[in-house]
Amino acid sequence: MITKYDLIKRFTSYVTIDTESDPTSDTTPSTAKQWVLANALVKELIEIGMSEVTIDTNGYVMATLPGNVDALVPTIGFISHYDTSPDFTGANVKPQVVEDYDGGDIVLNKDENIILSPKDFDDLLMYKGQTLITTDGTTLLGADDKAGIAEIISAMEYLLKHPEIKHGQIRVGFTPDEEIGRGAHKFDVKKFDADWAYTMDGSQVGELEYENFNAAGAVVTIQGKIVHPGYAKGKMVNSMYIAMDYINSLPRLETPEHTEGREGFFHLHNMKGEVDCTRLQYIIRDHNKVHFEARKEMMQKLADELNVQYGSDRVSVEIKDQYFNMREKIEPVMHIVDIAEQAMKKAGIKPLIKPIRGGTDGSQLSYMGLPCPNIFAGGHNFHGRFEYVPVESMQKAIEVIVNIAQLVAEK
Structure with a gap:
């Protein structure tokens, strides 16, 4: 699977681009700066060898990984959003890499005495010994959902480099303005042309969600x-x-x-x-x-x-x-959740199936005809200065994507 170094390099290159969305704007994307990352993603998808790479007039990025099996298997998709929340500034993000986290306090910003502590966020203790990427305490990080983008692109690159891994056709999509509730509004489901998809937009390792508010x-x-x-x-x-x-x-x-x-x-x-x-x-x-x-x-x-x-x-x-709650649209096709659950178990992950206390692009896409459960991307404490993501969680997400691709081809 992709090395830590390469994954960190890819992810940090995304988060240092300001893509904060604006709920008061009536354009799509809602901010011009989102185009910077969108166009960079198009270039990167072409460079790694993806096919049918497109970006439309509203900033929706799509690409195809052609299948490498003779059998007719479903076309699946993976989707993430590239905007960040307007709840907290995403300008001048300075990611910090904490190697071999010792389970104690992490000083994000010495000058301003900003500390990320397990006393306040006990989930940190789950990642003792791992590599964490944090903020410098003055911005959000943007793991929501640039971690998802990094995972999808890394998984596609891995599959391209390993043709011995059999899979059907895979579509990927990156959307603007999810954080202001518009991520799926202009998503062209017909053009995407997948039987179903997964948003990589959850939090901790193992999250698998198919119902929301x-x-x-x-x-x-x-x-x-x-x-x-x-x-x-x-x-x-x-x-x-x-x-x-x-x-x-x-x-x-x-x-x-x-x-x-x-x-x-x-x-x-x-x-x-x-x-x-x-x-x-x-x-x-x-x-x-x-x-x-x-x-x-x-x-x-x-x-x-x-x-x-x-x-x-x-x-x-x-x-x-x-x-609306996507459960109504997912329950008739529960095999797509079962596949994701099996992919996690294959990666040594205990699935955490629970309702989302929020919404994702997938909730709207499911009602637009594209059933779309949500899978973890690995980050914690979204939308604020204490946001962080373990690199090992991102690596596991990549493994789950690859496993799903294999399992669908085997069905």
């Missing part, structure tokens, strides 16, 4: 009435007080910080208020479709009740569905 976004707008406070009695309506009533009427323990597993939540992630108008931005999440619909109904019902209380249509709610 149903997701919606909601904007609650509260209209008040501003008058001079000295003459406000019986006239002023302070929208911020009504907003507080709305916030406090939702179940307080059904929020991200109080839920886990398949438990859903309401998440107030932004609010802006003045006396005259307040806007609340929520995301709504639930694995269960019935509960998901009930959450949306609850938000509207609460608005209706406050409108009765305050005597007019002061509270309005706009709810837009974002993506």
Whole structure:
């Protein structure tokens, strides 16, 4: 399999390119800087010997590894996204390589006293003795999901160099703007032309996921009435007080910080208020479709009740569905999950099958006709300064990709 040195070199070349996406932009990709890595990936795919390498006007990169078996076997795909989250800066990433991690604190930035510690992140202890790639404490790393890209390209390169390993046709795809929920929006499933695919976008070794949240976004707008406070009695309506009533009427323990597993939540992630108008931005999440619909109904019902209380249509709610639980689309083709599970066991990995508390490109692609479970890419602590990835986890991901290719050809 690919050496540590070559894998580190490939991965760090990706993360040092700023590809932060922008939810306020209406272009695809949402930021011009994403084109830098997208075009570099096209060049690299050609250089390693991939066929049918393309990039479209929206920055979607695709390529083909032709099959080397005579039998008719399914065409499979592997997909990752090259943008990074706008939650934390991805500019001027300076990756640090920690050889033979000793299980103690890692000083990311001595000047700013930023420390990655197993006291705060006990999963670090799983990787004692391994090689970790971290940030310098001032940026995110970008293992989400440049680790996935490095793994896919490395696996394709390995298969190209080892034609004795039998496999069918394999398609690869790299997408922009996944971090802002648009990664699959303009993905050409017909052009990709695979029977099914896997996103390499999970976290720790062994993760295998085929169910995710149903997701919606909601904007609650509260209209008040501003008058001079000295003459406000019986006239002023302070929208911020009504907003507080709305916030406090939702179940307080059904929020991200109080839920886990398949438990859903309401998440107030932004609010802006003045006396005259307040806007609340929520995301709504639930694995269960019935509960998901009930959450949306609850938000509207609460608005209706406050409108009765305050005597007019002061509270309005706009709810837009974002993506749905891909389990509904994967269960009829569960053999694709079974193959991934078998590939992990073949690599000496214990599969960790669990629901995603989020979404991936695969959730949308599954509803677009491309069933697409999610496989680990190896990183931890995504979207922040404490992000890291063990190189050995990335090597295992490469091994899983190769194993899947072999297993599909053997079926």
